[in-house]
Amino acid sequence: MGSTANAEELKIELGRRYHFSASHRLHSAHLSEEENCRVFGKCNNPFGHGHNYVLEVSVSGRVDPATGMIANLSDLDAFVERTVLQVFDHKSLNEDVAAFREKVPTTENLCIDIYERLKSFPHAKLERVRIEETRNNSFEYAGEEFAQVPVASAAEKEQR
Amino acid sequence: MVLITRRIEFSASHVYHNAQLSAEENRRIFGKCNNPHGHGHNYTLEVTVAGEPDPVTGMVLDLKELKEVLEREVMQRMDHRHLNHEVPELAGQIPTCENIARVIWNLLQPKIRQGALHHVRLYESPDLFADCFRNGAAGRGNI
Numbered sequence: 001m002g003s004t005a006n007a008e009e010l011k012i013e014l015g016r017r018y019h020f021s022a023s024h025r026l027h028s029a030h031l032s033e034e035e036n037c038r039v040f041g042k043c044n045n046p047f048g049h050g051h052n053y054v055l056e057v058s059v060s061g062r063v064d065p066a067t068g069m070i071a072n073l074s075d076l077d078a079f080v081e082r083t084v085l086q087v088f089d090h091k092s093l094n095e096d097v098a099a100f101r102e103k104v105p106t107t108e109n110l111c112i113d114i115y116e117r118l119k120s121f122p123h124a125k126l127e128r129v130r131i132e133e134t135r136n137n138s139f140e141y142a143g144e145e146f147a148q149v150p151v152a153s154a155a156e157k158e159q160r
Numbered sequence: 161m162v163l164i165t166r167r168i169e170f171s172a173s174h175v176y177h178n179a180q181l182s183a184e185e186n187r188r189i190f191g192k193c194n195n196p197h198g199h200g201h202n203y204t205l206e207v208t209v210a211g212e213p214d215p216v217t218g219m220v221l222d223l224k225e226l227k228e229v230l231e232r233e234v235m236q237r238m239d240h241r242h243l244n245h246e247v248p249e250l251a252g253q254i255p256t257c258e259n260i261a262r263v264i265w266n267l268l269q270p271k272i273r274q275g276a277l278h279h280v281r282l283y284e285s286p287d288l289f290a291d292c293f294r295n296g297a298a299g300r301g302n303i
Contacts, residue, residue: 010265011295012258017287058291063262066178067189068254073288074191 013060013127014070018080020089023050024105027094048092053107054132055084055114059124071124083117107133111141119143163278164220165208168230170239173200174255177244190254198242203260204283205234207268211275221274233267257282257290265292 025048026040036044043049057080061070087097093105103109111131119126128142175198176190186194193199207230211220237247243255249267253259261282269277278297283289 009295011293012262013291014258015289015291063258068256068259070258
């Protein structure tokens with residue numbers, strides 16, 4: 001099956017959105033009660049609160065000429081269901097997910113955790129995960145290399 | 161550089177079937193998408209063009225011209241069509257989101273005369289889409 005595309009020049013990614021609902025409380029054991037309240041505001045309320053999260057997963061790879069697909073959606077769906085949705089959907093991130101007993105379950109940390117769970121998907125290369133915590137807040141992570149941008153140190157920030 | 165994105169919607173039908181595979185294999189690989197009489201979607205296409213705003217007009221490109229290009233190259237070819245039978249550019253290919261996005265890139269790329277085509281995103285449904293861009297360009301979020 002032929003294609004007119006200059007395949008080597010173009011990159012194609014497949015994107016899929018998934019939905020899960022979970023509760024969390026932003027609270028750090030390293031901070032005092034006042035500091036937690038100041039830093040996390042409403043998100044520090046003791047009994048937590050919840051979100052309908054949208055998880056966007058992008059994978060890349062060769063488009064198989066026999067199927068027209070980078071990866072079979074049923075494989076991707078089953079993998080995400082098993083490794084992510086079953087772990088997070090209708091759960092308390094703080095109480096039910098071991099990783100967040102220590103780490104604050106911000107959506108930044110959630111992105112990194114979910115990326116790590118998905119990167120072993122065997123049928124295509126994981127490019128990035130993007131999570132919408134609400135319609136107005138979204139977060140993205142694309143692995144270690146993605147993090148290699150210059151970030152101002154705390155001291156530099158103080159000087160500003 | 162500034163990115164400008166235009167969104168259009170079209171509706172089309174398709175079926176996933178590879179004549180070189182057995183009926184059982186087709187059903188196993190493509191599932192419901194292999195139903196013989198096909199099915200349809202409302203597609204949403206987002207086309208992103210990159211360029212410098214013209215100092216006189218303040219525009220990267222004339223949006224009216226982009227609208228006409230999209231009408232001619234995409235809408236007239238694909239809107240209310242059967243992608244397997246009526247779109248020659250897809251002949252011999254399974255009309256997945258990945259392949260349609262690539263075909264649309266190849267149709268649009270030579271027709272964008274101001275700025276340069278940067279990114280094509282095609283949604284088959286709100287939860288499924290394909291992105292197409294030049295290798296190394298790292299998609300819409302990163303110029």
